[in-house]
Amino acid sequence: MTLIEIKSDDVAATYRILQKEAKDGGYQLNPDAEFTKNLVAGLMKNEQRYGYRACPCRLASGRKEQDLDIICPCDYRDSDLNDFGACYCALYVSDEIASGRNAVAPVPERRRPRAERGNQAIKQTFSLSSSPVSALAFPVWRCKVCGYLCARDQPPGICPICKVTKDRFERFM
Amino acid sequence: MGIEHVSGKNKGTVMLYALSTCGWCKRTKELLREIGVEFDYVYVDLLEGTEQDMAMDNVERFNPSGSFPIHVINDKKCIVGFKEKEIREEFR
Numbered sequence A: 001m002t003l004i005e006i007k008s009d010d011v012a013a014t015y016r017i018l019q020k021e022a023k024d025g026g027y028q029l030n031p032d033a034e035f036t037k038n039l040v041a042g043l044m045k046n047e048q049r050y051g052y053r054a055c056p057c058r059l060a061s062g063r064k065e066q067d068l069d070i071i072c073p074c075d076y077r078d079s080d081l082n083d084f085g086a087c088y089c090a091l092y093v094s095d096e097i098a099s100g101r102n103a104v105a106p107v108p109e110r111r112r113p114r115a116e117r118g119n120q121a122i123k124q125t126f127s128l129s130s131s132p133v134s135a136l137a138f139p140v141w142r143c144k145v146c147g148y149l150c151a152r153d154q155p156p157g158i159c160p161i162c163k164v165t166k167d168r169f170e171r172f173m
Numbered sequence B: 001m002g003i004e005h006v007s008g009k010n011k012g013t014v015m016l017y018a019l020s021t022c023g024w025c026k027r028t029k030e031l032l033r034e035i036g037v038e039f040d041y042v043y044v045d046l047l048e049g050t051e052q053d054m055a056m057d058n059v060e061r062f063n064p065s066g067s068f069p070i071h072v073i074n075d076k077k078c079i080v081g082f083k084e085k086e087i088r089e090e091f092r
């Protein structure tokens, strides 16, 4: 695999966009700009080689359906922010850490190991008739990244809260 | 792209498995350099096909979660993640 280099101006531009998006959504990027820009460059490299922004601190398979849970922001970000004050890569951090009141520390891996993941691409199947809420006029969809819920025929193309794509939604009710 | 060597004080064989894009991996590599220990490292994400599979099998043998960075000491012991204190202790 050839080494991909990303120009520092491009990294800086993406960094600013991510910073703004984070802030708008109530999240914070790691205030250590050098560390953070390095991760942003990693996301951009992954976008070039895999076609999507796979987590820079995890080995992507290169098959999107197997990597969906680790496309940034990953399915584990919010739980890790809650429990450890940072996401696994420490790209996103809690207020405490963003303001310098607490130092960032490495976060244990929450994603299941390769052998146990199996085929997580298999969609959850729901039998509407057996559901106690079969009387609902619309199915309810849940964003696996931020927990946003909506009741409509299909999930939205982009999550209005955390901006991830439609394929990150699961059927909730 | 394969295994890279960094010279320094010999404290046994030290093999660092890392990802080229990962912040904690970078910190770990910098720390090992700062301590001045001799080590080898490989960026598993830059390997392809069976080479990558073999590297992953090795990583998982020591660290079943398959997470990075990990460094294996004398093919026996491993330290998972950027554990600064533990790493400094190990190579004191």
Ligand code: SF4
Pocket: A039, A054, A055, A056, A057, A070, A071, A072, A073, A074, A075, A076, A077, A087, A088, A089, A090, A091, A092
């Ligand atoms: S939110 Fe953090 S841990 Fe999750 S993919 Fe993005 S950088 Fe990696």
